Amino acid sequence: xxxxxxxxxxxxxxxxxxxxxxxxxxxxxxxxxxxxxxxxxxxxxxxxxxxxxxxxxxxxxxxxxxxxxxxxxxxxxxxxxxxxxxxxxxxxxxxxxxxxxxxxxxxxxxxxxxxxxxxxxxxxxxxxxxxxxxxxxxxxxxxxxxxxxxxxxxxxxxxxxxxxxxxxxxxxxxxxxxxxxxxxxxxxxxxxxxxxxxxxxxxxxxxxxxxxxxxxxxxxxxxxxxxxxxxxxxxxxxxxxxxxxxxxxxxxxxxxxxxxxxxxxxxxxxxxxxxxxxxxxxxxxxxxxxxxxxxxxxxxxxxxxxxxxxxxxxxxxxxxxxxxxxxxxxxx
Ligand code: NAI
Ligand code: MG
Numbered sequence: 485x486x487x488x489x490x491x492x493x494x495x496x497x498x499x500x501x502x503x504x505x506x507x508x509x510x511x512x513x514x515x516x517x518x519x520x521x522x523x524x525x526x527x528x529x530x531x532x533x534x535x536x537x538x539x540x541x542x543x544x545x546x547x548x549x550x551x552x553x554x555x556x557x558x559x560x561x562x563x564x565x566x567x568x569x570x571x572x573x574x575x576x577x578x579x580x581x582x583x584x585x586x587x588x589x590x591x592x593x594x595x596x597x598x599x600x601x602x603x604x605x606x607x608x609x610x611x612x613x614x615x616x617x618x619x620x621x622x623x624x625x626x627x628x629x630x631x632x633x634x635x636x637x638x639x640x641x642x643x644x645x646x647x648x649x650x651x652x653x654x655x656x657x658x659x660x661x662x663x664x665x666x667x668x669x670x671x672x673x674x675x676x677x678x679x680x681x682x683x684x685x686x687x688x689x690x691x692x693x694x695x696x697x698x699x700x701x702x703x704x705x706x707x708x709x710x711x712x713x714x715x716x717x718x719x720x721x722x723x724x725x726x727x728x729x730x731x732x733x734x735x736x737x738x739x740x741x742x743x744x745x746x747x748x749x750x751x752x753x754x755x756x757x758x759x760x761x762x763x764x765x766x767x768x769x770x771x772x773x774x775x776x777x778x779x780x781x782x783x784x785x786x787x788x789x790x791x792x793x794x795x796x797x798x799x800x801x802x803x804x805x806x807x808x809x810x811x812x813x814x815x816x
Pocket of ligand 2: 708709712
C-alpha cells in the first residue's frame, strides 16, 4: 500500500480533489489515502490554517495531493509552510499547449523548475512603514540541488537544453552564486546544452520565442512570476498542474486557488488537478499510468466534447473526470 496524504482544502479544491481521486481510483493501484485539513474552513474549525497533525500526516506519506485553499488574512499560508516543512525544494511547472485548446501558442512544451525554499521568499523581512527590507538568500547548497533537479528532469524528459534565469548583472553576489553553481552542475551533464539569460530578457523571449525553451531553472520569485505568465501562454489556470519535489517527499497540486467565484457550482475544470495526479504517478515511478492519464487528458481536450465553461464547454467537473476515465479505459 502506498500512503497518500489528501488535503482538499477549500472551494473548488474539494471539487477537483474528488475528480482527481476518481481518476486515481480507476487505475490498478494500491493507494491508501489519509485525509488531512488545511485552509480557511480548517481555520474556522480549529483556529489554525495548518494543524500539526496535517504536517505529520504529510510527512508520513509517500506523497501529498493538495487541492487549493482560500487564504486567511493574518494567518500563515498553509501551502508555503507545508512546502517548507516537507523540504520540497523544487517546484516543477510544465507549460504545454494542448490541441483543441484556444491559446496564444499551440506548439509549446517546456518545464519551469523553480527553487521553493529561499531567494526573496525566505521570509526574512524587517522594517516599518517608513522603510522595509527583505533579504534575498541564495546558498550554494540550495542552488546546486535545484539545478541538479532541473538537469535530471531534462534527462528524464529527453530535453535538449537547460536555461538558467538570473539577474547577475545587478544581483552580483546572490545570482553570482546561482550562475556559478549552474555551470558547475552542468559539467555533470555534458549531453545537455546550456545557456543563461537575464530574467527581464527571459520575460520578453517567453512572448517572442517561447518555443526555444526546454527546461528553465530559476530562483523563487523569478520562477513564480515567469511560470504564471507562461501558464497564460497556453490556456490558463484550469490546465496548469504542478509538483513540488524534495529528496524525501513530493507534493502535487494544481497551480490555481480555491476560485470562490465559481466554487460550489461544480463547473471547475479538473484537468489541472488530473495532470497533477499524473505528475504524482511519475514521482511514484508509475510512469506507464502517468502517461495513460496524460494521454487521456490530451484526448479529452482534443475531442472538445466534454469541457468545462472556462474552455467554452458546458460540462460539469465530474463529467470531465468521467470522460478522462473513459479515455483511459479505451487506451488499454
Ligand atoms: P484562483 O486561481 O482561485 O482563480 C483565478 C481565476 O481563475 C478565477 O476567475 C477562477 O474562477 C479561475 N479558475 C481557477 N481555477 C479554475 C479551474 N480549475 N477551472 C475554472 N476556472 C478556474 O485565484 P484567486 O481568485 O486569485 O484566489 C482565490 C483564493 O485562492 C484566494 O484566497 C487565494 O489566496 C487562494 N489561492 C490559493 C492557492 C493555493 O491553494 N495553492 C493558489 C492561488 C490562490
Ligand atoms: Mg504564483
